[in-house]
Amino acid sequence: MHRYRTYLTQAYQTNAFPVKVCQFGVYQNKLYRLAAYIFAPIRAFVCFIIWLSACSLPAMAQQSDEKISFSDYLIQLKQEARLQGISQATLDLAFPQIKLFKKARATDSLQTDKTHNLDTYLADTVPEWKVDTARVLFKEHEQQLNAIASQYSVQPRFLVALWGLVSDFGEASGDYPVLSVTASLAFGGEREAFFKKEFIAALSIMDKDHIGFQDLKSRWNGAMGQTQLMPTDYLAYGQDGDGDGKKDIWHNTQDAFASAAHLLQQLGWNGDDTWGRQVQVPATLDLAVAGLDKPQSLAQWQTLGIRKFDHTDLPSREEIKASLIMPDGVTGRKYLVYGNYRVLMHWQNTDYFGISVAHLSERIKYPPIN
Known part of the structure; x- marks a missing residue:
């Protein structure tokens, strides 16, 4: 085959072929040039379309990723709340007061600092002043705590430890409107479904318990009151500890203790065990x-x-x-x-938090309070 190709090449170069055969290459070359001339504009147009599409994709993606405005988002929330049975009177009262909190964060104040180990964390989170305060308040509220303990089978020292750690014994329970906080966190998008549920629950609290917008306060993560219950927790476990017809976990320690104890009990707390x-x-x-x-x-x-x-x-x-x-x-x-430790982590699902509550409860227990 190679020898045959060599022969053809030599024959072509020496004009050994008839004229028509030699002219085939000329005709073929002209045909290629004509095709290139005809299709060049078409090819250029196709390339332009591809380039234009490529340039448009980021803009289209950006446009699709852009969020609606917060005011438009509130319109959607209002429609969902209405469908879930929130009264029109509550909607009309609440929504004009809701504001966007750009700095709202869905993290707990006891979030573990990466610079800590457990020893330094406990020293910072459970300092001696907090231990001393916990022991004094344990004695001060002993009668209330014992009544709640007998009703819910939750040891009082754990209630005081939670109280001290999540809100500094009620001094840092939060002063932000919970509806603005939960709406802002839902609008933020990372845990939209979770905070949308908490938002609807907060509206239900206004609707059912007749707590005003300005009285419904939380931390910047949506946790409310002296024992830092989320709105859904309040609806499920909130208690009237002193029998006055209200479930005021913001100002009434008996209500706050009873609500936390009820939550612990319902989540499986065993009053015969420790942590x-x-x-x-x-x-x-x-x-x-x-x-x-x-x-x-x-x-x-x-x-x-x-x-x-x-x-x-x-x-x-x-x-x-x-x-x-x-x-x-x-x-x-x-x-x-033990199982009780897992229940404590309902407030924050970290071992540092669970151990800090357990540690403070042990410091309340030992040495015994006279």
Whole structure:
């Protein structure tokens, strides 16, 4: 084949072919030039369209990503609230007062600082003044707390510890209109469905409990009152602790305590158990057994070499299931935590928060208050 191609090439160069054959290449070349001349404008036009489309895509994407205005968003919220049964009177009263809070943040005031470890976090979050204040207030409200404890089977020290940590004993319960906060957080988009639900719940509180817009206050994360309940929690668990016909978790400590105790009870609190304990862990322990989602009986943990912090045996209570947690990893503190600990994390789902509540509750308990 190669020899044949060489022969053809030589024949062509020496004009060995007839004229018609030689002219075929000329005709073919002219045809290519004609086609190029005809299709060049078409090709240029197609390229222009492709370029124009490429330039338009970012603008179109940006336009589709742009949010509606906050006022238009409120119109949508109002329609949804009406469909969910909120009265027209409440809608007419509330919506003209709702403002956009650009700095509203869906994070808790006890959010873990990455510069902390648990030791420094506890020192900052549960300082000695807070321990002293908690013990004084525990004694001051002892009669109320004991009545609530007997009704809801929640140990009073945990209620006072929560009270101190989430609102500084009611001094930092928040002064922002909860409807503006939850509407702004829903408008922010990251957890729109969650905060839209809280917004509707806050409207329901106005509607059903006749609490005015200016009295319905929260922190910048939407948590309300002295025990920092979200609006949905208030609707589900809010209690009239003193029997005056109101559920005032903002100004009435009995209502705040009773509401928090009811929430704990309904989420599975066991009044016969504590929260857990700090423990000693053998160096040979397989760390794969650690984790809040890996509970075992105390007897099983005992077999694995886990002991109380003072190196004595774990309690002989087979019914208790406990999880091994290490908030700061293998080099930090280790804890066996029980079901009550998981309930405490309803307020904030971090081990630092759970341990801080537990730590303050222990400081209230020991030494005993006379």
